[in-house]
Amino acid sequence: xxxxxxxxxxxxxxxxxxxxxxxxxxxxxxxxxxxxxxxxxxxxxxxxxxxxxxxxxxxxxxxxxxxxxxxxxxxxxxxxxxxxxxxxxxxxxxxxxxxxxxxxxxxxxxxxxxxxxxxxxxxxxxxxxxxxxxxxxxxxxxxxxxxxxxxxxxxxxxxxxxxxxxxxxxxxxxxxxxxxxxxxxxxxxxxxxxxxxxxxxxxxxxxxxxxxxxxxxxxxxxxxxxxxxxxxxxxxxxxxxxxxxxxxxxxxxxxxxxxx
Amino acid sequence: xxxxxxxxxxxxxxxxxxxxxxxxxxxxxxxxxxxxxxxxxxxxxxxxxxxxxxxxxxxxxxxxxxxxxxxxxxxxxxxxxxxxxxxxxxxxxxxxxxxxxxxxxxxxxxxxxxxxxxxxxxxxxxxxxxxxxxxxxxxxxxxxxxxxxxxxxxxxxxxxxxxxxxxxxxxxxxxxxxxxxxxxxxxxxxxxxxxxxxxxxxxxxxxxxxxxxxxxxxxxxxxxxxxxxxxxxxxxxxxxxxxxxxxxxxxxxxxxxxxxxxxxxxxxxxxxxxxxxxxxxxxxxxxxxxxxxxxxxxxxxxxxxxxxxxxxxxxxxxxxxxxxxxxxxxxxxxxxxxxxxxxxxxxxxxxxxxxxxxxxxxxxxxxxxxxxxxxxxxxxxxxxxxxxxxxxxxxxxxxxxxxxxxxxxxxxxxx
Numbered sequence: 001x002x003x004x005x006x007x008x009x010x011x012x013x014x015x016x017x018x019x020x021x022x023x024x025x026x027x028x029x030x031x032x033x034x035x036x037x038x039x040x041x042x043x044x045x046x047x048x049x050x051x052x053x054x055x056x057x058x059x060x061x062x063x064x065x066x067x068x069x070x071x072x073x074x075x076x077x078x079x080x081x082x083x084x085x086x087x088x089x090x091x092x093x094x095x096x097x098x099x100x101x102x103x104x105x106x107x108x109x110x111x112x113x114x115x116x117x118x119x120x121x122x123x124x125x126x127x128x129x130x131x132x133x134x135x136x137x138x139x140x141x142x143x144x145x146x147x148x149x150x151x152x153x154x155x156x157x158x159x160x161x162x163x164x165x166x167x168x169x170x171x172x173x174x175x176x177x178x179x180x181x182x183x184x185x186x187x188x189x190x191x192x193x194x195x196x197x198x199x200x201x202x203x204x205x206x207x208x209x210x211x212x213x214x215x216x217x218x219x220x221x222x223x224x225x226x227x228x229x230x231x232x233x234x235x236x237x238x239x240x241x242x243x244x245x246x247x248x249x250x251x252x253x254x255x256x257x258x259x260x
Numbered sequence: 261x262x263x264x265x266x267x268x269x270x271x272x273x274x275x276x277x278x279x280x281x282x283x284x285x286x287x288x289x290x291x292x293x294x295x296x297x298x299x300x301x302x303x304x305x306x307x308x309x310x311x312x313x314x315x316x317x318x319x320x321x322x323x324x325x326x327x328x329x330x331x332x333x334x335x336x337x338x339x340x341x342x343x344x345x346x347x348x349x350x351x352x353x354x355x356x357x358x359x360x361x362x363x364x365x366x367x368x369x370x371x372x373x374x375x376x377x378x379x380x381x382x383x384x385x386x387x388x389x390x391x392x393x394x395x396x397x398x399x400x401x402x403x404x405x406x407x408x409x410x411x412x413x414x415x416x417x418x419x420x421x422x423x424x425x426x427x428x429x430x431x432x433x434x435x436x437x438x439x440x441x442x443x444x445x446x447x448x449x450x451x452x453x454x455x456x457x458x459x460x461x462x463x464x465x466x467x468x469x470x471x472x473x474x475x476x477x478x479x480x481x482x483x484x485x486x487x488x489x490x491x492x493x494x495x496x497x498x499x500x501x502x503x504x505x506x507x508x509x510x511x512x513x514x515x516x517x518x519x520x521x522x523x524x525x526x527x528x529x530x531x532x533x534x535x536x537x538x539x540x541x542x543x544x545x546x547x548x549x550x551x552x553x554x555x556x557x558x559x560x561x562x563x564x565x566x567x568x569x570x571x572x573x574x575x576x577x578x579x580x581x582x583x584x585x586x587x588x589x590x591x592x593x594x595x596x597x598x599x600x601x602x603x604x605x606x607x608x609x610x611x612x613x614x615x616x617x618x619x620x621x622x623x624x625x626x627x628x629x630x631x632x633x634x635x636x637x638x639x640x641x642x643x644x645x646x647x648x649x650x651x652x653x654x655x656x657x658x659x660x661x662x663x664x665x666x667x668x669x670x671x672x673x674x675x
Contacts, residue, residue, distance in 0.1 A: 022362070098374075099352075
């Protein structure tokens with residue numbers, strides 16, 4: 001055939017773009033508010049937290065709404081990515097059973113689809129930072145780097161849960177419980193320093209999402225450079241876990257068509 | 261010649277024994293070992309097969325022979341338990357037409373996605389959108405969600421996409437069973453085009469005539485092994501024999517005898533075969549004057565009427581009529597679709613020949629009822645209905661179209 005083919009990479013890019021669009025389209029098709037629904041859960045939680053932790057049980061954190069929103073959006077991206085990665089194979093039967101479909105793309109696509117919602121909320125967050133703190137620090141240029149690191153941190157676990165949920169359907173239920181505990185163990189609505197100073201410091205140290213949230217707050221609110229040492233460490237750990245996750249997933253992938 | 265598809269020593273084992281996805285509890289109880297008894301089933305035992313680039317090969321075989329499993333493995337869905345499969349060239353496949361479409365996406369979105377998965381770029385598939393929609397005859401519906409489509413519409417769209425992605429190797433599983441006759445004809449034409457364009461075709465079908473028309477070679481798959489390879493004619497003959505064998509086995513031992521309007525008696529396992537899940541009743545042969553004596557004059561009118569009892573659960577079935585000369589030569593072979601009807605109701609199928617230009621002589625009419633893909637015989641009457649064609653005998657011909665002889669006188673003159 002004489003037609004010049006799009007390169008393999010170009011094809012992947014097209015495919016990821018189409019599948020992310022498909023994900024977003026399908027989720028909000030036939031709803032009136034559409035994609036606005038993705039913003040409602042974190043925003044409503046934000047309102048409650050702001051009321052509770054500034055009026056009822058004051059935590060004395062300056063600019064509390066942006067402080068909490070930074071934590072919430074970061075967490076929401078991670079949590080929804082994990083939950084949709086869990087079912088990306090089991091709900092993706094129409095794709096898995098297609099010849100030539102690169103199944104390895106499914107977990108990253110789940111993460112990127114959720115990133116779309118994170119990015120949609122970003123203007124709200126940046127606006128709130130400017131309104132409440134009166135400025136947007138120059139350190140905010142590091143946002144793309146933090147997003148890349150968070151993607152890498154999420155990737156390994158996403159591959160693992162996606163692959164394991166196929167033969168053992170308890171993974172989804174178990175993950176919901178784990179994520180709930182994880183939410184409270186992460187300084188989302190309370191100050192990271194409090195956790196570090198408490199006897200549960202280890203919970204903070206071992207939690208990559210906690211480090212990420214601290215870094216997001218450093219660059220957006222506190223206007224200081226994040227700890228590159230800890231970011232490098234979690235990026236490295238994330239890369240190793242991702243490699244392991246992909247290996248596990250690849251080894252199981254040929255059983256997917258039969259097990260769905 | 262280079263080889264497009266190469267299958268070497270392929271075996272495929274399926275395990276079943278309840279749902280495959282196990283819960284954590286079961287894993288813990290069994291200590292993560294495969295303690296629970298699992299039935300093993302070898303869908304393919306040892307299959308080797310080579311398809312040269314540009315060839316068309318048809319796979320025939322009884323149900324459960326492993327045809328679909330083999331095609332899927334070649335398509336890269338699942339992995340063989342043993343053996344290797346190599347496919348050279350851009351692959352496209354038509355399995356379970358439309359199974360890959362999400363009901364909430366529109367036709368257009370589905371085409372875009374399917375095209376990209378098949379290996380086209382976004383721009384390429386957009387450029388072909390009109391052509392694809394046109395071929396599928398879905399212009400008005402293309403922006404509706406797939407869930408609004410009928411099965412036939414989904415099948416047309418899936419076929420149209422799969423055959424518009426510049427495939428070099430095309431795998432086809434039992435497509436021609438869906439869609440109306442006009443669309444089936446279009447599909448066949450498209451396959452012919454592919455063939456002349458040098459596309460490698462590997463098809464699984466229940467329709468032997470399709471293999472005979474289109475394929476250079478046929479493979480007979482039985483019990484997960486290649487039982488024979490050869491010319492389409494040889495293999496379709498095998499297929500017919502096996503089908504007959506199966507029909508004989510599926511015929512019940514006992515069923516009431518029935519008299520036909522022509523005065524013959526239908527006896528099960530004698531002149532009536534098939535599972536009897538659906539039945540042909542009261543076959544009438546009517547000549548131009550309305551008499552049902554089973555004789556016409558050569559070139560006269562003939563109407564074959566039959567009542568068809570088909571339970572709704574069977575969906576659409578095929579009714580077939582053969583006219584055989586006394587020596588078994590098949591002079592007429594035609595069929596149409598009949599829908600199932602509610603209990604107590606029956607359709608009447610009417611086959612009208614405005615003129616039947618058969619040579620005078622004795623003929624037999626066979627009437628059969630089959631499932632949509634010819635894979636199962638419900639009812640088949642053979643050696644029951646006789647037809648006498650009257651007229652001046654003229655040797656051993658089959659047809660006797662209207663004709664006239666004249667002998668011109670020699671012209672005067674010349675050199």
